[in-house]
Amino acid sequence: MxxxxxxxxxxxxxxxxxxxxxxxxxxxxxxxxxxxxxxxxxPFEALAGIAAELLGGHDVRSLQYTSAEGDPVLRAQVAALVSTVHRREVPPGRVVITTGSQQGIDLVGRVLLDPGDIAIVEDPTYVGALRALVPTGARIVGIACDGEGMRTEQLEAHLAAGMRPKLAYLCANFSNPSGATLSAARRVHLAELSSRYGFVVVEDDQYGRLRFRGQHLDPIASLADDVVYLSGFSKVVAPGLRVGYLVAPQWLVRPIVLAKQAADLAASSLGQRMVSRLLDRPDWxxxxxxxxxxxxxxxxxxxxxxxxxxxxxxxxxxxxxxxxxxxxxxxxxxxxxxxxxxxxxxxxxxxxxxxxxxxxxxxxxxxxxxxxxxxxxxxxxxxxxxxxxxxxxxxxxx
Amino acid sequence: MxxxxxxxxxxxxxxxxxxxxxxxxxxxxxxxxxxxxxxxxxPFEALAGIAAELLGGHDVRSLQYTSAEGDPVLRAQVAALVSTVHRREVPPGRVVITTGSQQGIDLVGRVLLDPGDIAIVEDPTYVGALRALVPTGARIVGIACDGEGMRTEQLEAHLAAGMRPKLAYLCANFSNPSGATLSAARRVHLAELSSRYGFVVVEDDQYGRLRFRGQHLDPIASLADDVVYLSGFSKVVAPGLRVGYLVAPQWLVRPIVLAKQAADLAASSLGQRMVSRLLDRPDWxxxxxxxxxxxxxxxxxxxxxxxxxxxxxxxxxxxxxxxxxxxxxxxxxxxxxxxxxxxxxxxxxxxxxxxxxxxxxxxxxxxxxxxxxxxxxxxxxxxxxxxxxxxxxxxxxx
Missing domain, CATH: 3.90.1150.10 (Aspartate Aminotransferase, domain 1)
Known part of the structure; x- marks a missing residue:
């Protein structure tokens, strides 16, 4: 009870x-x-060196509040990074720095979902996504997965039968928990469904840069416009800094930033500045x-x-x-x-x-x-x- | 539109x-x-020294995920600190470390407020509280303030007339924005109203330790049981670390921790460990x-x-x-x-x-x-x- x-x-x-x-x-x-x-x-040594530089150098931006969108230098660096991954130009204005990527899911749920709305997820799906999306009161609809990820033809069947989801959340690369990677054909299919039926794809890509086998596949964010792309530095630097990011379509940026202000004002300035200094070092x-x-x-x-x-x-x-x-x-x-x-x-x-x-x-x-x-x-x-x-x-x- | x-x-x-x-x-x-x-x-120098210790010493807990409740050492330290401020024993199990204190308001709103519920605030009130509470769909009722803070007799009139709020949010010390401090008599009154009418007092105390004139007054958390006490280290260390905390009644701890997991998994481990090391130094x-x-x-x-x-x-x-x-x-x-x-x-x-x-x-x-x-x-x-x-x-x- x-x-x-x-x-x-x-x-x-x-x-x-x-x-x-x-x-x-x-x-x-x-x-x-x-x-x-x-x-x-x-990367203890690299971060120790950077912390000494920033704090020893009395870098006020490391300790003062930053804006809800995130440190402007880091946003520009992330935009450049994501532009490479997406193979399309991502302006810094579409980047929001989040308190880890979990917050990205939570913010998207807040700004898109009302009770009774429908949210599509993979089945099985990342448990943190369920935790963030279920309390919105949205109805969660799982789409079965196989070795090539979400079975988008099943999603299409739902859509053709009249279902109108607000969003579809998935991990296209090495999904948590299934480990499966969405095939190139299904990425194109999902992008096409998003445009045709008007829902937002929430593409959670924590591991894309940790591919150790097979070919890079274009993210869905390269193929459709209404995609919120979620990633961050927990898996490629360290989770304890709590620095994630999202790239949203322009119409969603401002609502997400307002929700972020309400949630926690801004992500850690120190974490953001440390990651920013790391991004200055491509060889590293x-x-x-x-x-x-x-x-x-x-x-x-x-x-x-x-x-x-x-x-x-x-x-x-x-x-x-x-x-x-x-x-x-x-x-x-x-x-x-x-x-x-x-x-x-x-x-x-x-x-x-x-x-x-x-x-x-x-x-x-x-x-x-x-x-x-x-x-x-x-x-x-x-x-x-x-x-x-x-x-x-x-x-x-x- | x-x-x-x-x-x-x-x-x-x-x-x-x-x-x-x-x-x-x-x-x-x-x-x-x-x-x-x-x-x-x-405190750049102190934090630079601590960062060098933690990162130079390969302290895994500074960079790995921590639990949603927060670093156990920090929770115990905060419990001891708050026990002094409240002049009553606060067990570590009632402390939750938050991503800044703004998150504390947001989490309390999530776990207590449904659309149509009533939330009491001071009028004027902290704008971040409105940002966090309004989107819950709760009706926000402002209670006028004077030089002694919220006019609790006006709140009592509402309650006597049948209003049943779920919570009352206020800054009892040097309120943001009014600068006013709730008088001792009104603290007792508010505590008594909370018990009699069964609502949670959300006591936001960012500045209590920055009193530079007049006498310390017991927080409402010393006088009533159903109080969520919010504070943090943004105003006494630095906001860029994003380390806040809340002390909740036992029945609210678990719901708040679940909401915290959904929101961002955990606060910055590095920030928590840095604050924890500072708390080891009472003279500092x-x-x-x-x-x-x-x-x-x-x-x-x-x-x-x-x-x-x-x-x-x-x-x-x-x-x-x-x-x-x-x-x-x-x-x-x-x-x-x-x-x-x-x-x-x-x-x-x-x-x-x-x-x-x-x-x-x-x-x-x-x-x-x-x-x-x-x-x-x-x-x-x-x-x-x-x-x-x-x-x-x-x-x-x-």
Whole structure:
């Protein structure tokens, strides 16, 4: 029962199963559950040097309030960066710096969604998007995904039948949680649907620059006009700075900036200035991103190889092309994700169920595996614990 | 006309007159309009040393995600600090670290207010509170203020007549914008009304530690249980770190934390860790707060003395006991704030109208004057420009 003193919005905020699980009992020895970037790749030295420059140099802009849109120098730098990724000119006036990219989703929900409106998401989808969008009172409609991402022909069927969503949220590159990448043909299709039916595509691209395999695909933001493109520096610098950004169509910039003012006035000035100084160093980025891609690729391969070795026929995964997640399906219908998670937890391994990311609480035979924070040896050990957990479940059911 | 593609919430977000004014035309030479803390008091050296320690020492907690509630060490430190201010034990579990204190207002609005609910504010009130609360769809009811803050007997009359607000938001110490401090008797009265009628008091206390005159008064949070106490480090360290906090009654903590997760996952880890290291140094605080109070007192006195000298009989002000604002009333009914602001702007001085802070767009003969960022000499010059502006208006009306 919800507390009657609380708002309806509050009553719709569901706690995270992941969070509850991680906060109860002894901390697990190993975890494939989280979504943290690897701390060994944090650029401590570069940031220490920049902090010394800024604070030692009494840089007032690092400590004073900045405008809700963000530091003007950083906005221009982000516009230049995004122009390269999108292969189309993005003016700085369309860039808004956010307090991490999570805030981008929240702001878009605030300015676009009223109760009863429809918001399209991938199913499964990023749980933080559900947390931000559900409390708007909008109806969340999940569209099934496969190895090529959101099945846009299913979305088209809904649209043809009269559904009129205000927005469609998705991670086109190495989706959280599915790891899948939207194919080039579906990107074109989704862009075309957005124009034809007049909804905003919210394209969450945290990992696009961490592609370690396959070809770069144009973002949907390159193909359609009404796209809010979300990204940031949590995955490529460090999340603790809380510096994200969004690029919005011109008509949405001002409403988003007003919502941002109401939400928290502005993002951290110090974080913004630090990132801005990093962006002054193109050579540093080349080396840093190459090192990051190498870490992620090595770990993704180690996890998939260990699963091939120890869990073949039991767990089905698709090797990702970037990002930090693999979607894993349990082959045996008699073994549920809940049972596997409990048995793994008893062996010191934390896992997160696929149902956590569903709009409909399905996926009771799926898991999201994150390989980003474990070494190849730890990943092999984690898979070994899962194999033991499988053994215990199959033997006890006989 | 509002864009039909936008949400109703978005349509209710009003732009800031102040912001529009400051962003148009040449920047003014002098400004009494803003609300920035004085940059010359930013603790650059202390923060530079701490940044070198944390980043040079590869402190992972400074750059990794932290929990939505905030860094556990900082929460415990804030609990100890607030326990002293409130003169009652505040457990760390009731503290939530926010992305600046503006976010505290936004989160409370999210978890308490549904469309049609009633939210009480001071009239005039902090414009950021209106920005956060209006889009919830709640009806905002302003209660008139005098030199002792909110006239709680007027609130009681509403309550006795059947009004049932969900919350009452106010700045009890040196209110933004009125500069007034809620009297001890009214604090007790408001606490009693909160218990009797079952509404949450949202007590915004950004300036309580910057009292430079008069006696400390117990916060309402010392006198009632259902109080969300909002404060932070923007005014006593630096706003660019975006580290605020709130202390909520236990039943509100979890809903607020869920809303915080949806809003931006967590506040800046680096900012939190930097503030935490500062809180390890009680001697530093004593000296730093004394220096801050001295700056504010000197500037408040300089502004009030200049007004006494040049604008007596034209502008009525009440010397504040802390904070950074003075509410100024134009004595001559023939001179409107709009006219005075235009005439001052033509002379290179920015002013902000009292109507900006009203729930009803009244106060067309009032201004909020901020003295925090100008030196005594600049304050005297600004008042001189206002005197010239008054002269031009009175001569032209003859």
């Amino acid at each position: 919800s507390d009657p003193r609380l708002s309806q919005r509050s009553a719709s905020m569901r706690p995270s199963a992941l969070r509850e699980m991680l906060s109860s009992g002894d901390p697990p020895r190993l975890s494939l559950a989280g979504g943290l970037p690897p701390a060994e790749a944090f 980025w080349d080396e840093h991103l190459a090192a990051l891609r190498d870490i992620y690729a090595t770990r993704a391969d180690a996890l998939c190889a260990a699963i091939d070795d120890r869990l073949v026929g039991r767990l089905r995964v698709r090797p990702p092309e970037g990002g930090m997640f693999v979607w894993a399906e349990i082959v045996d219908p008699a073994v549920t994700a809940t049972a596997l998670i409990a048995a793994s937890r008893a062996r010191g391994l934390a896992l997160v169920p696929g149902s956590e990311f569903s709009t409909t609480n399905t996926y009771d035979h799926a898991l999201r595996l994150s390989y980003s924070t474990l070494t190849p040896a730890q990943l092999a050990e984690a898979v070994g614990l899962m194999a033991d957990a499988f053994d215990s479940l199959t033997s006890s059911s006989r | 509002s864009d039909p593609r936008l949400s109703q919430r978005s349509a209710s977000m009003r732009p800031s007159a102040l912001r529009e004014m400051l962003s148009s035309g040449d920047p003014p030479r002098l400004s009494l309009a803003g609300g920035l803390p004085p940059a010359e008091a930013f 605080w004593d000296e730093h707060l004394a220096a801050l109070r001295d700056i504010y007192a000197t500037r408040a006195d300089a502004l009030c003395a200049a007004i006494d000298d040049r604008l007596v009989g034209r502008l009525r002000v009440r010397p504040p006991e802390g904070g950074m604002f003075v509410w100024a009333e134009i004595v001559d009914p023939a001179v409107t704030a709009t006219a005075l602001i235009a005439a001052s702007r033509a002379r290179g001085l920015a002013l902000v109208p009292g109507s900006e802070f009203s729930t009803t767009n009244t106060y067309d003969h009032a201004l909020r004057l901020s003295y925090s960022t100008l030196t005594p000499a600049q304050l005297a010059e600004a008042v001189g420009l206002m005197a010239d502006a008054f002269d031009s208006l009175t001569s032209s009306s003859r």
